[in-house]
Amino acid sequence: MSDLGEETPGLVSQLAGRTREDPDFACLLDRFVARLQERASAIERTFAEGDYDALVVLAHQLKGTAGGYGFPTIGEAAAGLEASAKARRALDDVADRVRAVAELCRRARAV
Numbered sequence: 001m002s003d004l005g006e007e008t009p010g011l012v013s014q015l016a017g018r019t020r021e022d023p024d025f026a027c028l029l030d031r032f033v034a035r036l037q038e039r040a041s042a043i044e045r046t047f048a049e050g051d052y053d054a055l056v057v058l059a060h061q062l063k064g065t066a067g068g069y070g071f072p073t074i075g076e077a078a079a080g081l082e083a084s085a086k087a088r089r090a091l092d093d094v095a096d097r098v099r100a101v102a103e104l105c106r107r108a109r110a111v
Helices: 004-021 023-034 036-049 052-068 072-086 091-110
Strands: none
Touching: 023 036, 023 091, 036 052, 036 091, 052 072, 052 091, 072 091
16 A cells, blocks of 8 residues: 555645636535545444444445545555455454554545
């Protein structure tokens, strides 16, 4: 998985260009980014509750939306979490993926 910091400059310029051209997209993007903390918290809470089925759903949703809004690293991390939770991999593996997704979401909010 690549580091969000590595792709941030390119993504910021791409997104800035797209948001200037499409104010509706800018509004949607703002809402997506504003909800990343909430999504991260929901993923962490769901994992702590041991609800792997709900974790799969949350990771799948984040995977799709993150990719659509220009955050491929978050999408890739969410895809890994989805696969790991779906396969009921070792607790440590899923926990590491939950932490990675949550950290990427929090870092993206700070950009």
